[in-house]
Amino acid sequence: MATGWAGDGAVQDQIDATIKDAIERARSQLPQGPGLVHCEECGKKIPEARRKAVPGVRLCVDCQQAHDEDQSAHSGYNRRGSKDSQLR
Template identity: 60%
Template structure:
């Protein structure tokens, strides 16, 4: 069912686009290459088990947790909110 100027599949396309962007963002954040023996930020020793489990790891657990928290604060663009506000 179309509403306003939107096509029949507009909501589905919007969801697919948002999911594809989230997947691409997650893939871009995956480490690559050789793991470091010491943390890039604090120089703490990265345990061998972590280096084997996550190829290309660059940060210790504490620094990685802080980096993940910073990334969560950024957030993503809310297309639906933007579209709804334009239609009002």
């Protein structure tokens, strides 16, 4: 049950849109094309098990971890689904 000017299901629509955006962002970050034998950043050999597990892999585990940490530091806070944005 919605209150105020929001229509019925408005909160669920926000949740669904937030999840959809997160899925699209994650899919866009998946490796594309053929995988590499050596890391494109440091040149270290990428283990065969990793190449089989992650099709299109381009980075070794260490470089991928550093890349992921850098991405999480630069990712914005999604205000659309936050309680604060609904109060303003």
